[in-house]
Amino acid sequence: MVQYNQCGELAERSTFFRPMECRAHRRVTEVEAYDLMIKGFSPNYKGNPDLERNRSAQIPEGENCSLFLVGLPPNLSTTSLLAGIKNMGRVYATHINPPEPEKGHELSAAKLVFFERADAERFFHIANSAGGFALPGYPQYRARVTWNRIRSAEVDKAGNKSRVLIISGPPEIVNEEFLLNYFDDKLIYQLEEIIHRGTIDEGARGQRAMIEVRFGSYRCQSEAARMALIREFREWGIICEFGMCFSSFL
Numbered sequence: 001m002v003q004y005n006q007c008g009e010l011a012e013r014s015t016f017f018r019p020m021e022c023r024a025h026r027r028v029t030e031v032e033a034y035d036l037m038i039k040g041f042s043p044n045y046k047g048n049p050d051l052e053r054n055r056s057a058q059i060p061e062g063e064n065c066s067l068f069l070v071g072l073p074p075n076l077s078t079t080s081l082l083a084g085i086k087n088m089g090r091v092y093a094t095h096i097n098p099p100e101p102e103k104g105h106e107l108s109a110a111k112l113v114f115f116e117r118a119d120a121e122r123f124f125h126i127a128n129s130a131g132g133f134a135l136p137g138y139p140q141y142r143a144r145v146t147w148n149r150i151r152s153a154e155v156d157k158a159g160n161k162s163r164v165l166i167i168s169g170p171p172e173i174v175n176e177e178f179l180l181n182y183f184d185d186k187l188i189y190q191l192e193e194i195i196h197r198g199t200i201d202e203g204a205r206g207q208r209a210m211i212e213v214r215f216g217s218y219r220c221q222s223e224a225a226r227m228a229l230i231r232e233f234r235e236w237g238i239i240c241e242f243g244m245c246f247s248s249f250l
Contacts, residue, residue, distance in 0.1 A: 057152055063153060064120070065116065066111065066113045066151060067114075068148040068149075069109060069111075070146075072109060073108060073135065073141050078191065081096065081135070082094065090161075090162055092218050093111070093217040093218065094217050107141070161223070162242045163217055164212065164213070164222065164243035164245050165225060166210065166240070167212075167213060168208055168210040168211075169239060174209040187221060187225060193214045196212075
């Protein structure tokens, strides 16, 4: 199969495709934690700090699209987090930091990045206008929302890229089991939801199924999945388009 680099671009070296080179499966050493802090990252950061797109953008504070949320439920899931930011704008990336009781962190925290600054500002002001940000179903937790010191610039302003993919094609490929196995081999990702959009009969061309896959992030998730599917299954008639993000305006 075709292979790709960390964020879905065609790779020149024969390595297994892991778009985010995530270190989530082990704890960082003391030396690694110190190196992360020297580079301006939290010692809990799980991504690759040497990738340019992971570093703090050289932009004014007023252009930052990245927010940090603390005081979230300890059992927080990607689905629960995204349920609380509907109609706020397109979400570029999410990342949840689970509790670390051994360090005195009993609650979760999360990084939330919007595609556009105006949407990030809207969420910031709404989240801080009622005594803290509360997720649906968790009224007892009031999270504090601040601007992330690792800044992120606007991406695809007024565009249509999103964390949601609408995938259509032959049912033997476009089905939940096949796609999840494929993504498991290709990506490190989180899902909000998978929605089955049905199957139609195209006569001599056979059946065509459609599935909506709602990733937790565009960054290195829906973007990499879309590129991989198009490059590897184009000849099978796979069509992969960006869909409406429920966190954007309907």
